[in-house]
Amino acid sequence: MDLPRHDLGLLLSLDVLLAERSVTRAARRLGISQPALSAQLARLRDLFDDPLLVRSGRTLVPTSRAEALRQPLNRLLDELQSLVAAELPFDPMAGPVTVRVIATDYIHAAVTGRLVAAFEGRGDGPASDARVVPDTRVIMMAHDPQRSRQDLEEGRADLMIASEPLLPQGAIRSRLFDERFVVVQRRGHPRGTGPFDLDEFCRLPHVLVSPVGGALRGVTDEALAAQGRTRRIAASVSSFLQLPPLLARSDLIAMAPERLAMACTRDLDIFEPPVTVPGFTIHLAWHPRRDRDPRICWLRREIQALHL
Known part of the structure; x- marks a missing residue:
């Protein structure tokens, strides 16, 4: 394995490929072309001297070597994220901000309007005073018991708003409000x-x-x-x-x-x-992998400040 010939970005590509099991979906998520990602996969196979992903029908299936790499790869990327985050704090005014929140249907009906209005600077209370972020997009995602944990873990969703019984196992949570x-x-x-x-x-x-x-x-x-x-x-x-x-x-x-x-x-x-x-308590939840992510920390502070 000749590590100096390879860049660390390949490891991020491998992480996304293992999550998506599709070059097309992984390339879309990474924001690169499909041929570029295929070239990266070839380099990864050379780096690990293993096929890593093999085709089975319309999907790619991880080899045993690739499965063994998943957990150490996740830990390594978490440490790299923490290293970068320590030096590059999140600045919401620096560019477009997309907020992806998993929520139950009740939250969609009762809270989404206030959440969107607050990020546009039209809400009530302290969160709307000076938190108008240019080009903010709020994407509310449906809660799916089979996918919500994975969506949080793999970055397809930033946060989840739900009652305790619906939260994914292992998610970190913070009380948002009590309902009656x-x-x-x-x-x-x-x-x-x-x-x-x-x-x-x-x-x-x-x-x-x-x-x-x-x-x-x-x-x-x-x-x-x-x-x-x-x-x-x-x-x-x-x-x-x-x-x-x-x-x-x-x-x-x-x-x-x-x-x-x-x-x-x-x-x-x-x-x-x-x-x-x-009554019941509604929580704001996120995956432990992203507990120290500056962007997620900022989003949590903003939503908590709404006093929903």
Whole structure:
């Protein structure tokens, strides 16, 4: 192995190739042409005296040598990133900034508007005072339990916003805000707009949101059971985003996160629940590999400063 003939950029290319298992996708991610990356792969094969990636159908499959290289390669690139970061702090004003955030559908509906407005300098609070960054793009990505951890690890996403049970194992997290539940009904509901008592709450038909799908019992039912009560579940849906249109066309009521309800006040009335239901905490999370990345540190500070 003649290391002086090769540059360290080849190792970054190898890391991306092992992640993408496609020269086309890896070249796009690295911002170089496909022929240029193919030439780099040839040099990598020469450097390690191994094919590294072999074709199987339409994908490239790592050899056993390449698989053995993944963890030490990740550690080496992390150390190099820390070395560069120590000397080159991130300056958001130096060029375009792209923010990629994985979020649940509830976060998309309740928080995205404020997040985008703040980065454009149109938000409320301290984060919008002087944090207008030229050419900022906010990309909100859907949460996929099968891909979110890998997207964070491999840099396709910067951060994730979600409740504790949905966060990838091993992710570093910081509390973003606490959420509570409120009762919602459509505007013009025949019951009127008075406060709910427990009897009426239990008697009226409810929509239950079950993120895993199909459940007919949730935290509200646990709270009611502690008082020896039950409610009437008329429908179960898998997403909080399904609530507003469903409630608008029916006389159903539902328990919903307050921030989501506040985003829909044109169509929904909001009430205090007649039973104490535990809320949940939303976290900002990132992969340990990027804990000291100046760009990620800056993004975390900006989002925390929004006081969402």
